[in-house]
């Protein structure tokens with residue numbers, strides 16, 4: 001358990017948490033959409049533009065060389081943080097969405113053939129559905145979807161039965177953004193590898209809540225973005241095993257990703273640059289390195305205990321309110337609490353809560369097929385980060401009661 | 409009463425409110441009082457796009473005047489529907505088209521209900537004006 005004091009110490013690192021909204025102290029419970037940033041990250045980006053700004057990988061001058069080393073140092077930090085084999089496996093992208101599209105585009109052009117299958121799950125974010133639909137449309141492959149149970153857990157026996165020699169890739173989320181479910185990723189890898197099927201995990205919602213270890217997990221691809229893990233927007237990471245990244249064709253063409261260009265034939269740069277066409281978001285890359293520094297210093301056991309405690313407390317408090325139903329009650333969950341009320345629309349709840357200073361997300365959370373599975377139009381979603389507190393949950397619960405009183 | 413008089417009436421009502429909760433309570437009560445739309449009218453083609461909640465809007469004309477009916481599955485959106493119906497229902501098509509919408513600002517809803525709030529206020533107004541425009545040309 002993080003001592004209360006420790007949590008408050010962490011809060012002090014996040015300037016946005018100090019602001020007021022509609023005259024009330026902000027209670028930020030929309031971390032699933034994006035997290036707040038520690039001062040160190042904000043200052044790092046600021047200082048880059050104040051003192052260090054330059055393009056990378058192409059200058060002989062000092063500024064450019066410094067910027068290049070800082071950017072590459074960030075790559076190295078990320079490599080160590082997620083325990084990848086080498087920097088060649090760390091591709092900078094602009095976010096989770098781009099990472100998945102990169103892999104899907106490569107698979108559709110190089111690997112998928114008519115009659116092949118890609119297996120996803122019923123709880124995927126649109127970012128891990130639509131790229132595969134496009135890939136299947138292009139290649140003639142088929143998209144298969146593994147169901148979930150009422151609690152919001154993958155049906156693992158169905159998962160196993162859907163795997164076959166036709167399956168060319170399994171692409172599943174590590175953590176559901178809507179339900180909070182933590183999927184059994186190791187089991188998924190184990191079952192898929194039995195049939196030599198590569199696995200991609202959408203890590204957008206896992207990295208804010210846990211440390212991930214690529215060697216231990218042994219998946220072929222792991223995709224995440226910076227902005228939900230206390231880093232900047234506009235930067236993300238595609239981790240891929242070298243062997244697999246080598247198999248895939250370049251995603252976009254342009255500067256930086258080439259070795260030599262002639263009008264007859266262009267040769268491509270080595271990993272990771274083969275997939276990094278054009279000038280990247282340099283300051284965000286460096287800023288993500290700083291976010292990783294910050295996360296590396298956290299006591300993750302304490303963070304887990306604290307977030308678990310928050311979720312348990314909020315779940316039990318909200319369950320006592322008449323008419324509330326929680327969507328997503330998996331045994332293994334991160335601090336995400338989606339709920340509906342039998343007579344109050346999630347939009348109304350979110351609007352009134354905002355007036356009371358509580359920021360939550362409402363709607364389908366980019367998981368429309370999942371909403372259809374539960375036969376609902378959307379939910380109100382509370383999503384915690386380690387800097388949230390039980391006191392905030394108390395304020396939220398009383399704000400929710402007040403909102404319901406107004407609406408009903 | 410024309411569009412401007414109805415809008416002024418609304419502005420006067422809203423001026424009585426001290427804070428946001430009075431305003432919202434009023435909007436919610438308007439929503440509750442607005443009659444429900446017939447089930448068969450709540451269909452895809454009558455949906456107003458750009459709202460997080462479902463909002464339906466239908467219109468018909470009679471003698472140069474446009475009559476609106478609106479509904480929503482969210483009570484705040486339904487209250488906003490009621491506000492708009494109150495101002496625009498039964499008005500002359502060209503008056504609806506010509507209204508500058510400054511009343512939205514004056515009732516202090518702009519700060520709470522800005523276009524990026526995905527409440528669909530802007531989308532609703534656009535649809536109302538489109539209907540009026542079509543009818544004023546016919």
Ligand SMILES: Cc1ncc(COP(=O)(O)O)c(C=O)c1O
Pocket residue numbers: 032033095096097098125127128173175176177202204205225366
């Ligand atoms: C599970 C999941 N996958 C993918 C994404 C897409 O992330 P981004 O929009 O940052 O690319 C999100 C973000 O909402 C997410 O929650």
